[in-house]
Amino acid sequence: MNKNLHDRAEKLIAQERVEGISQSERDWLAAHLRECPVCTQVAQQTTAALRALRGLPVPLPPGLAERTQFRVQLRAQEMREREPKRRLLWIMCVMSWALGIATAPYVWRAFEWAGERLGVPRLVWEMGFGLWWTIPALIAAAVVLMENLRLTNENDQSD
């Protein structure tokens, strides 16, 4: 028999399992297998290999689900406890920014006045004003960073 026919049959045997074949290809393969013991053996080996793979038992560690459920519950509780704190932090940040914007002209004048009274160069009190504006964001960033660091440390310890 032509080698190309065997190659085609072997390809179709695999293709049928992996992505499926058309009806005409299935018919051709069935006809070929009726006449070709070599390809029939390949088909049988493939079927046997997949059947064995599907039926392969993997013993589960005892109590795996229970232990995991317990850990997940703990983590969920931790997350629930942290949520209000984080929400409060964001509310404070937003309020701080809103107040900052509303009071900016007054604070600018206050910095200007204080700068003149103390004889501080204009650039310095302007930088001071800029710093005052970034303070809420810096505090929020520091809190978030510290929290993330704490989380990482906790995870490392639990590992």
Added chain:
Amino acid sequence: MADDNKALAQGLKLRDSYLLDQLIEQYQYRLFRYLLYLTSSRERAEDFFQETWIRVLERGHQYDGKYKFEAWLFRIARNLVIDWQRQKKVQSLDALTDPEEGAPMEFAALNQASPLHLVLTAEEKTGVHASLDRIPTVYREVLVLRFQEDLGLEEIAGVLAAPLSTVKSRLYRGLEALRGAMQGGAA
């Protein structure tokens, strides 16, 4: 099915603890089996199993219900294993790429005696377990996802974050390797 997935997505978004308990029960066997074939270590598979569910809790809002839950679950598990590999720097970042593309192919640490060998009991070291042991992890993984987990080709591509053509190519090679390995084992 789509409605079930949407309901599941909604529950995960709300971090429904009852739902999570149910999911852990329901998918414990499949997830553990997948992780075992990926890591070749029962202890590591168990650690990753727990970490995967913690991630599901933390990132449940990212599951949109468009795809099967198990595909999303396996992807999380796989990413955890890859992250761990990166941290350990045991292997290159592309540990699960095709051997023909030149990258290392086993997930298990290089200094281990044999990948799946260590988790097998004496009786299991024959037959299909032993045959799987002889197959590169990249092929073993797709075989498990396709023929044990019954995932579709596109779903496997989603889990692997690889093109469909790569998935098909690995499946064909994997199938050939499995058949060859089983014949070798039987001989």
